[in-house]
Amino acid sequence: MTAYIIRRLLQMIPTLLGVVLLLFVLFNWVGGDPAYILAGKVFSEAQIANIRHQLGIDQPAYVQIGIFLKQIVTVDFGASWSTNEPVSEILKTRLGPSLTVMVPLLILGTLLAIALSLVVARYRRSLTDRMVMVACTAGMSISILVYIIVFQYVFAYRLGWFPIQGWSDSLWTNLTTFAALPILIGLCVGLAPDLRLFRSFMLDEVEQDYVRTARAKGLTEKRVLWVHVLRNASIPVVTYVMAALPGLLVGAFLIERFFSIPGIGREVLLAVERSDFPVIKAITVYVAIATMFANLAADLLYKAVDPRVEFK
Amino acid sequence: MAKKLHSFEAETVSERGGRGFWSLAWLRFRDDRVGVGSLAFVAVFFVIVFLSALGVVASHWNEEVGIHDAPPDLWGWLTPAAPPEAMGNAAQRAAQTMENTQHREALRPSTVIDPLAETLMQLQRERTDGALSESRVVDPLAETLRILGADGATPSAVKEKSAEKRTSLPLGGDRWGRDVLTKTIKGSQISIAVGLSAALLATLLGTLLGALAGYYGGRTDDVLNWAYSVFNAIPYLLLILAVAAVLQQRGVMTVILILGLTGWTGVFRLIRAEYIKHRGREYVQAAHAFGVPDRRILFYHILPNVSHVALVKVSLLAVGFIKAEVILSFLGFGVAVDEVSWGSMLNDAYQELILGRWWELAAAGGAMALFVTAFSLLTDAMRDALDPKIREAS
Numbered sequence A: 001m002t003a004y005i006i007r008r009l010l011q012m013i014p015t016l017l018g019v020v021l022l023l024f025v026l027f028n029w030v031g032g033d034p035a036y037i038l039a040g041k042v043f044s045e046a047q048i049a050n051i052r053h054q055l056g057i058d059q060p061a062y063v064q065i066g067i068f069l070k071q072i073v074t075v076d077f078g079a080s081w082s083t084n085e086p087v088s089e090i091l092k093t094r095l096g097p098s099l100t101v102m103v104p105l106l107i108l109g110t111l112l113a114i115a116l117s118l119v120v121a122r123y124r125r126s127l128t129d130r131m132v133m134v135a136c137t138a139g140m141s142i143s144i145l146v147y148i149i150v151f152q153y154v155f156a157y158r159l160g161w162f163p164i165q166g167w168s169d170s171l172w173t174n175l176t177t178f179a180a181l182p183i184l185i186g187l188c189v190g191l192a193p194d195l196r197l198f199r200s201f202m203l204d205e206v207e208q209d210y211v212r213t214a215r216a217k218g219l220t221e222k223r224v225l226w227v228h229v230l231r232n233a234s235i236p237v238v239t240y241v242m243a244a245l246p247g248l249l250v251g252a253f254l255i256e257r258f259f260s261i262p263g264i265g266r267e268v269l270l271a272v273e274r275s276d277f278p279v280i281k282a283i284t285v286y287v288a289i290a291t292m293f294a295n296l297a298a299d300l301l302y303k304a305v306d307p308r309v310e311f312k
Numbered sequence B: 001m002a003k004k005l006h007s008f009e010a011e012t013v014s015e016r017g018g019r020g021f022w023s024l025a026w027l028r029f030r031d032d033r034v035g036v037g038s039l040a041f042v043a044v045f046f047v048i049v050f051l052s053a054l055g056v057v058a059s060h061w062n063e064e065v066g067i068h069d070a071p072p073d074l075w076g077w078l079t080p081a082a083p084p085e086a087m088g089n090a091a092q093r094a095a096q097t098m099e100n101t102q103h104r105e106a107l108r109p110s111t112v113i114d115p116l117a118e119t120l121m122q123l124q125r126e127r128t129d130g131a132l133s134e135s136r137v138v139d140p141l142a143e144t145l146r147i148l149g150a151d152g153a154t155p156s157a158v159k160e161k162s163a164e165k166r167t168s169l170p171l172g173g174d175r176w177g178r179d180v181l182t183k184t185i186k187g188s189q190i191s192i193a194v195g196l197s198a199a200l201l202a203t204l205l206g207t208l209l210g211a212l213a214g215y216y217g218g219r220t221d222d223v224l225n226w227a228y229s230v231f232n233a234i235p236y237l238l239l240i241l242a243v244a245a246v247l248q249q250r251g252v253m254t255v256i257l258i259l260g261l262t263g264w265t266g267v268f269r270l271i272r273a274e275y276i277k278h279r280g281r282e283y284v285q286a287a288h289a290f291g292v293p294d295r296r297i298l299f300y301h302i303l304p305n306v307s308h309v310a311l312v313k314v315s316l317l318a319v320g321f322i323k324a325e326v327i328l329s330f331l332g333f334g335v336a337v338d339e340v341s342w343g344s345m346l347n348d349a350y351q352e353l354i355l356g357r358w359w360e361l362a363a364a365g366g367a368m369a370l371f372v373t374a375f376s377l378l379t380d381a382m383r384d385a386l387d388p389k390i391r392e393a394s
Helices: A002-030 A034-039 A045-055 A061-074 A087-122 A127-141 A144-158 A171-178 A180-206 A209-216 A221-244 A253-258 A264-273 A277-305 B002-017 B021-030 B033-054 B074-078 B083-112 B117-130 B140-151 B180-216 B218-233 B236-246 B252-262 B265-279 B282-289 B294-331 B342-353 B359-386 B388-393
Strands: none
Touching: A002 A061, A002 A277, A002 B218, A002 B236, A034 A045, A061 A277, A087 A127, A087 A171, A087 A180, A087 A221, A087 A253, A087 A264, A087 A277, A127 A180, A127 B359, A144 A180, A144 A253, A144 B294, A144 B342, A144 B359, A171 A180, A180 A221, A180 A253, A209 A221, A221 A277, A253 A264, A264 A277, A264 B236, A277 B218, A277 B236, B021 B033, B021 B359, B033 B180, B033 B359, B180 B218, B180 B252, B180 B265, B180 B294, B180 B342, B180 B359, B218 B265, B236 B252, B236 B294, B252 B294, B265 B294, B282 B294, B294 B342, B294 B359, B342 B359
């Protein structure tokens, strides 16, 4: 077990180096010389040289990658190119609002999808099941943009049930007032794909021998599904949820943008619009690291809920 | 009678000769009513997209054919002689006359300060009296030019364009008076073409790399797997946005490249697994023993046996890429400003909705939902038909 974890952690190093290399190539070569972006429209050669020196891009590539690695370890990416706010400060202050929306969304969404998928599994292969699946496909085909635009227009602007946008300093006000409609939209958008996936998890279990045994014992269909099937189907569900965890950070960037929620996702969009490279680089690197750890945690949890799994 | 017997025989022979994999898949597909229905839907979309690409329809999507924010009037357009349209026209003209009069009133007090006001008023009067019956588009600069050229310079150099603007359009008009219907057709063409091209690019790349990694294994596999894990470590949309931030130019080709070059990982994983499976099969070993070159084994012997996996993946990817393109274009990182896609339409529609103009949102959102639903159902049916084992399991 310990050996496995250590090996996995060591395997992360080349991957992380790859991410660093990819970002370095993207932001230093593919996009042209960053000094020209910073210099603006009117510049002299001396200014360009000065900026290049300040950014360190007049040094050889390996030194620059070294600087980049040091920035990652010390969480010091300097200041944002557009607002001059320290990047570490941006990361710290934007994390809370993102989590305020995404954590309730993930919990409620998962519970709802589990419950509904068990109901659908009960009617498997009937007309109802097929209709629900076609409805899910149709629901997934509508752009998330349409959901957000219509919900914001109808529930916030027309009916006035929720504020159109905004954010406060108190967690409770945010949860009950400002995050309510974003969470509702997230639930509606996420339900169809989750339901489809969870239904297939449930159906994989329904055909198993232990289910037949449980039925033969004379258990009710309800108990068979909600206790026996659910317990076994929770293994892939847990893996799926763990894999979705890094998405908590940037997953709702469209929702954050429409509702002016000062989260990480909105920050990414702003940074892309303003060519604010340090912010994009920092967020991408840390989300990538979070993703790798979430994958490791998913595998460990997989072992915890299913002792049959052997680590290779 | 003899003929019937003959055809019966032919059927048995072909049955005995064994149907090919694709022929069997088609037979299974034909029995799937949802699949056939969605195929018909997708086919209709493709015909429209094809005609639009050839310039037969919707080539003038960027022209201002109606008044701004013209309301939708599908029923009136389906029944051409319907009176509401004529009434709409009359009402429009009356409104315009009023507007002109008001304009004239408003101009009067400014005489004191503006030496040109008198001339302007004169022109205004001529215009409203002379050409009241049709609404005209006048180049605002033309007025000034005419005034400047009034003392005999070159008045004939100024061209005046007059056009009858429609007061209603089948699916309404946008802020600039462009026809939402033609815009939707053109937008569908761009969005669908971008989604499919990017999916094709990603699948080609993923198949090539997956084939190399799966067949050769060893060092090649290690390097490609490393690239896979790097691309996979960054959440997909974040990666796309990072690339979009770096590439400064916008346009259809940029979007295809962004999506295609970042989206190959899923295909790579699948195809690699298939090639590992096929690598040890007898037919590959036999080909190897005969001295067939690797390149030929990879793409001539094995590829046809895994191509159904790639085909299903293309259409799954296309759905994802269409959605991604719509988001990119909505945010302004996608198609250029002089191009239209479902995403840029949704951006226009978002600003119009607040004024109660819902038709562009309905048209763009509806067209996308229809196509993507049909295409997803088609993909499901295709997967079931191509891989009967999956169908038995679920």
